[in-house]
Amino acid sequence: MKKNTNELLIKNGRVIDPLNGIDKVADVLIKSGKIEKIGSISAAQADVPEGCIIDAAGMFVTPGLIDMHVHFREPGDEEEETIASGSAAAVAGGFTSVVCMPNTDPTIQDETSIEFVHRMGRQARKTHVYVMGALTKDRQGVELAEMGLMAKAGAVGFTDDGNGIQNAAVMAKCLKYASMFGLVVSQHCQDNSLAGGGVMNSGYNSTILGLPGISPLAEELMLWRDIQLVKSIKTRYHAQHLSTAGSMDIIRKAKEDGLPVTCEVSPHHLLLTDDTIEEYDTNYKMNPPLRTAADIAAIKQAIKDGCIDALATDHAPHLESEKELEFLYAPFGIVGLECALGLYIKALIKDGTIDWPRLIAMMTCNPAKIIGIDSFKGSLSVDKWGDVTIFDPNEKWTVDVNKFISKSKNCPYHGWELEGKVKYTIVGGEIRYRDCGTNAR
Amino acid sequence: MADKFKWTRKHLLGLRDFSRQEIEYVLDTADSFSEVNQRTIKKVPALRGKVIVNMFFEDSTRTRNSFSIAAGRLSADVVEFTKKASAISKGETLLDTARNLEAMGIDIVVIRHEAAGTAKLLSRSINASIINAGDGYNEHPTQALLDVYTIRKHRGSLDGLKIGIVGDIAHSRVARSNIYAMTKLGAEVTLIGPPTLMPPQVSKLPVKVSYDLDEVIEHLDVINMLRIQFERLASNPFPSKREYSRFFGLTDERMQRAKKDIIVIHPGPMNRGLEIESSVADGPNSLILQQVTNGIAVRMAVLFLVSTASK
């Protein structure tokens, strides 16, 4: 079809724009890379160039999906993933914006690194790449990182992800200092004294398998501590990849108290339990670890109650050679960008936990607000960036990791039957991904 | 000049409970001593025969020398005391040291110590007049007095002036004394710095607080830069020198946006290039060297006044 311009007319799709309360069949017009109109628009009215009309009949048309927690291993581990390959994987998954974590090598902790990531993202010309800077130097949890200079360079938040800030006084200092910049402080909640050298959830399964476990308290204790700090320091705080029922209670209370606290969950914590580790397959090894069915149920209930703000993959690429180790020694993490949407649909839509607008909100306007890009992304209001995701909610497909665009294939989803396939990913009015699979038009 | 105002303070421990009248009295007295400091022979016999002990437990060039010179110009005898060369290093307590000196006949003790409240402790324990030259994070009254004296000399009065104090407020005794002195003389004080360098509940003092120097600088009549202290801190409340100076340093560029006649003061010693650029420190708005000169007159005034109230 197409000459790549930044003008598009998307016709006949079911437009779901949760921020603006839209859920109806309508046309979407993008001009000069910005949303111009939603409604009933004829081709003549649209006045877009030849080949810039998409017929989205039977599909969903949503604001571009946002994943606020991914690991692109650049700089340092480019063989696992680069910003270019990660961006390509992201648009294949329907994501028009992602937020990179700073646990690269060297750590992203100064303005030069922030600018580097932005530049590589621009060059890749796929998804829009944002980045969070480190909270502390080398993520050691001791000395503050240069948050001010990173904020000026465009960081959208700060985190030591991979590590949690162990020392309460340091965390208090981080919250205080970060409050000057209005950016979110994001925490990987893990008290190392309780996590020990654990590699999976601490429970019956870890006993049977003979592996050291990570107690749920390791997550809950730090989360609770941080909430107490936020009560007096009142900086915006975001809890990453929550995984336990106990954490759900803490978050629920924090929100009831009106604190500026948000949180995210990952697809694997909605679908997999620690029962899966039976075979010592390291594709089931991640941090926080897979928990129990009761935890999954509690998380789903929290989602239903509106306590969870965002869904994020925590896309963590590793080489086969790296994961092909003893369970005890393999690195944590799995990829997820390219099947995320299908996984969320499987976990939350299929059993009626939530409806479509709610799901889309957790992938668009909610994360946009947390990272402060909601004035120009996350919804289809007029003049917002022309970031749109078009997917077929009913199309069935089988996950084949060998067809992944990401450099790394480490995940447990190979062979899974999913429903919901991304057809077009549009960034700033440009089609940056088009599904060329069997059902493509 | 206050009529019939009688100076009653035997000690100068801090400015927190000083009245406006008392502060102005010190400044008026300092005017007389300023004149003495212009003469060829800068000496008056006012404190002849009196013994002043400079008891400095922390390193200092400025304050210590300033007090020495001030005492000398009043014809007093000065005893210099350093911790290293004293019996303190052999384990003698502060009070024992002070009482020993008292037994030799001393009139005034000028004390600088790393523990807040030391001056007060001494004032309760020995008969001499005590002048606080800086106790921990508590107060540094003579610095504040010479700061407001310098501003008053330049502008006539502090009433209505907008003064910004920038830097490590949490660990600064100069900031605290200045807050008391400046507000009592009618100035409007704004504390500026990162939240990690503000003491808890500081807004209960009669001050404004801002974390954004660029926002407030154009409104200020006086900007009081504090030294960022590396040597005192256990762990850093800000990430790096370059980040601090980008956000809170007094640069040429920020001076362009300030009032043309803004006064720049700094208690010293300066970290050139960190909290203040050299061109600003040495520039036309800076009264930093005048502060030092005025410091002698103010300290002469303070030494003189406490000796008149000693009974």
Place this chain on the structure above:
Amino acid sequence: MLVLNKEQIAHAIELMACQIINSIDSQTDIAVVGIRKKGIYVGQRLAELLSKKLGRPIDCGSTDITLYRDDIHDPEKVLQIGTTDIRFDVNDRTIILVDDVLHTGRSCRAAMDCVIEFGRPAAIRLAALIDRGNREFPIQADYIGHHLEVRPNETVAVSLEECDGTDEVRVVASN
């Protein structure tokens, strides 16, 4: 009790001026330094008169003797320090100290100590508007405007227009 009125005060100052002129060579380099508060104004008037008569400007300054007083450490005294203002060179000149009332002589002693801090005058002379006797120090005035017999328990109160709004000298009983 009023002892001198405005005209009489003016006459006394005139008298001192004549005494001064008679005692010096026409080219003698003189300068006037007033003592303390009221001596300053008497000194200024005297200096003006002298310049008129001599036909040349006469330097005039003032000294605050608080820092030189011998009772500086007296707990009963309420001290108010003023400023000394001597902007001219005192070296090799005849300095005429001027006070409103000469009594014990201590103020003059203090004033001399202050003046010699500024240099080495050729000579120091003392002019007093009122001499009330009862010296405690061996100090005599060279030029006197008016003698007064005053009992020890009485005070000589001098009022001058420059600071009190009126010119008069009164003797009052002190308590």
